Amino acid sequence: MDSTRGATSLRTITTAVPARLDRLPWSRWHWMIVVGLGTVWILDGLEVTIVGNLSAVLKSDDGLGLDSGQIGLAGAVYVTGACVGALVFGQLTDRFGRKKLFIVTLLVYLCGTVLTAFSMNPLYYFVMRFVTGMGIGGEYAAVNSAIDELIPARYRGRIDITINGSYWLGAAAGALVTIPLLDPTLVDAGLGWRLCFALGAVLGLAVLLVRRHVPESPRWLFIHGREKESEEIVGAVEERVVADTGAELEEAERTITVRQRRSIGLGQVARTVFTDYPRRTVLCLALFIGQAFLYNAFFFTYGDTLQTFLGVDQTGAYLALFALSNFAGALALGPLFDKVGRVPMISATYIVSGVLLAVAGLMIGGLTAVTLTIFGMVIFFFASAGASSAYLTASEVFPMETRALCIAFFYAIGTAVGGITGPLLFGRLIESASSADDISGVAVGYFIGAGLMIGGGIVAIFLGVGAEEQSLEDLATPLSATDEGDREM
Known part of the structure; x- marks a missing residue:
C-alpha cells in the first residue's frame, strides 16, 4: 500500500457516504452550510456594486482621478484577478480539500478589500482590485464544489441557484450604503469611498466566524484516504439532523x-473534460461566456451610464432596485430547476433575457434612467437564475475529483x-458615446450580450443535462471508481 504523509494508506474501499448525505431531510445544519458558504456571493455583489457606484467619486479629485476607460479597466483587472484566483485555488481545492481553501480564499479577499481602502494612486488601486478578485475567484471554485457535495440531491438545484443569486443581496446592500457614505454633507468626500471598501471586510469577518464550523467534504475525504474521518463527519451530521428534525433516517x-488517491494530474483532468465529456464542455463554455459578458458588461458600467447620459447623481437607489429584482428572480425561479428540470429552465432563462436585452438595445435612445432600470429589472429577473445555473451545471456534471478545477476552468x-x-468594451463605448452625446452608441454592447445569451440557451436545448434530483455520482462517475462505465451522459 502507498502511504499519504505517513498517516493514511491509499486503498480500495466501498462506502455509502454519498447516499447517506443525499437522503437527509432539510435541517438547521443545512442552513448553517448555506450561511457559512453561500454568503461569499453577497461579498462579491457588495464589491462589484460599490465599485460601479463609486465611478463618479473615483473620477474626481477626492478620488483617484480615473476616467471612464480606467473605470472599465478596473473592472477588467478585478475580473482578471478572479480568473487567476479561480485557476490557482481551484487546483489546490481538488488537491488539498474544500475547507482549507475556502478559508484561505476568504482571507485573500479580506486582505485585498481592506488594502483597497488605502489606495493613493490608480496603479495601487488596480493591484488591490486584482488581489481582491483573486480571493473571490478562488471562492467560486472552493465554495461551489463544497456546497454541491454537502447538499442533498433533491435540493441541490434550488439551493445552488438561490445561493449564487444571493450575490444580488450584496449588490443591493452596496448600492444603499453608498448613498450616505457618498453624501459630502454627511461624510468627507475623500473618506466616504474608502469606507465603502472597508464594509466588505466587516461582512467577510462575520462569514469567517461561521465558516469555521463547516466541515470538510466527506466525499473529498473518502477519495483521499481519509474514509474514517469521512464516516465520522457524516455520522455526526446524521445525529444533528435527527435531533433537529425528529426524522427517522x-x-x-x-x-x-x-x-483512493492523493490527487489527479492536470493531464488527466484535461482528458476528462475534453475527451470524456466534450458535450458538457461545450455546454459550460456557452453558458459561462454568455452570462459573464452580460453581467460584467452591463453591471460594471451601469452606474457610469446613468451618470454620464441620464443625469443621475446618486445611483444607489437605481442599483438597489435592479439588484433586488435579480435576487427575486433566483429565489422565485430556483425551485423550478428541480421541479421542471435543468434543460427547459436553463434554455428559457437564457433566451428570454437575451431577447429582452436586444429589445432594450433597440430602444435605448428613448429610455430614461427610470425606464432603463425597469428594463434591467425585467431582463435580469430571468438572467440571474440563468447565470446561477451556469455555476450549478459546471459543479454537478463532472467527476468529483475534478469538480473544483472544472468550475475554475469554465469560470x-x-x-x-x-x-x-465586457467592461473594457463598455468603458470605451461610454467614452465614445459621451463625446458624441449619444447614448445609442452603448447599444452595440447590448446586442453582443443578447446574442451570447440566446446562443447559450440554444446550446442548452441540445446539450443540456437532466441533472435534477440525481446523485452527483450518477451524473458523473468518480474517476476513482473501480467500475467507471460510460461517463458521457
Missing part, C-alpha cells in the same frame, strides 16, 4: 467502490472572454 443502501475561460472584454 432510512438505511442508505447504495454504495460506491473507489480506489476563468467564460469570464476572460465575457467578463474582461
Whole structure:
C-alpha cells in the first residue's frame, strides 16, 4: 500500500457516504452550510456594486482621478484577478480539500478589500482590485464544489441557484450604503469611498466566524484516504439532523467502490473534460461566456451610464432596485430547476433575457434612467437564475475529483472572454458615446450580450443535462471508481 504523509494508506474501499448525505431531510445544519458558504456571493455583489457606484467619486479629485476607460479597466483587472484566483485555488481545492481553501480564499479577499481602502494612486488601486478578485475567484471554485457535495440531491438545484443569486443581496446592500457614505454633507468626500471598501471586510469577518464550523467534504475525504474521518463527519451530521428534525433516517443502501488517491494530474483532468465529456464542455463554455459578458458588461458600467447620459447623481437607489429584482428572480425561479428540470429552465432563462436585452438595445435612445432600470429589472429577473445555473451545471456534471478545477476552468475561460472584454468594451463605448452625446452608441454592447445569451440557451436545448434530483455520482462517475462505465451522459 502507498502511504499519504505517513498517516493514511491509499486503498480500495466501498462506502455509502454519498447516499447517506443525499437522503437527509432539510435541517438547521443545512442552513448553517448555506450561511457559512453561500454568503461569499453577497461579498462579491457588495464589491462589484460599490465599485460601479463609486465611478463618479473615483473620477474626481477626492478620488483617484480615473476616467471612464480606467473605470472599465478596473473592472477588467478585478475580473482578471478572479480568473487567476479561480485557476490557482481551484487546483489546490481538488488537491488539498474544500475547507482549507475556502478559508484561505476568504482571507485573500479580506486582505485585498481592506488594502483597497488605502489606495493613493490608480496603479495601487488596480493591484488591490486584482488581489481582491483573486480571493473571490478562488471562492467560486472552493465554495461551489463544497456546497454541491454537502447538499442533498433533491435540493441541490434550488439551493445552488438561490445561493449564487444571493450575490444580488450584496449588490443591493452596496448600492444603499453608498448613498450616505457618498453624501459630502454627511461624510468627507475623500473618506466616504474608502469606507465603502472597508464594509466588505466587516461582512467577510462575520462569514469567517461561521465558516469555521463547516466541515470538510466527506466525499473529498473518502477519495483521499481519509474514509474514517469521512464516516465520522457524516455520522455526526446524521445525529444533528435527527435531533433537529425528529426524522427517522432510512438505511442508505447504495454504495460506491473507489480506489483512493492523493490527487489527479492536470493531464488527466484535461482528458476528462475534453475527451470524456466534450458535450458538457461545450455546454459550460456557452453558458459561462454568455452570462459573464452580460453581467460584467452591463453591471460594471451601469452606474457610469446613468451618470454620464441620464443625469443621475446618486445611483444607489437605481442599483438597489435592479439588484433586488435579480435576487427575486433566483429565489422565485430556483425551485423550478428541480421541479421542471435543468434543460427547459436553463434554455428559457437564457433566451428570454437575451431577447429582452436586444429589445432594450433597440430602444435605448428613448429610455430614461427610470425606464432603463425597469428594463434591467425585467431582463435580469430571468438572467440571474440563468447565470446561477451556469455555476450549478459546471459543479454537478463532472467527476468529483475534478469538480473544483472544472468550475475554475469554465469560470476563468467564460469570464476572460465575457467578463474582461465586457467592461473594457463598455468603458470605451461610454467614452465614445459621451463625446458624441449619444447614448445609442452603448447599444452595440447590448446586442453582443443578447446574442451570447440566446446562443447559450440554444446550446442548452441540445446539450443540456437532466441533472435534477440525481446523485452527483450518477451524473458523473468518480474517476476513482473501480467500475467507471460510460461517463458521457
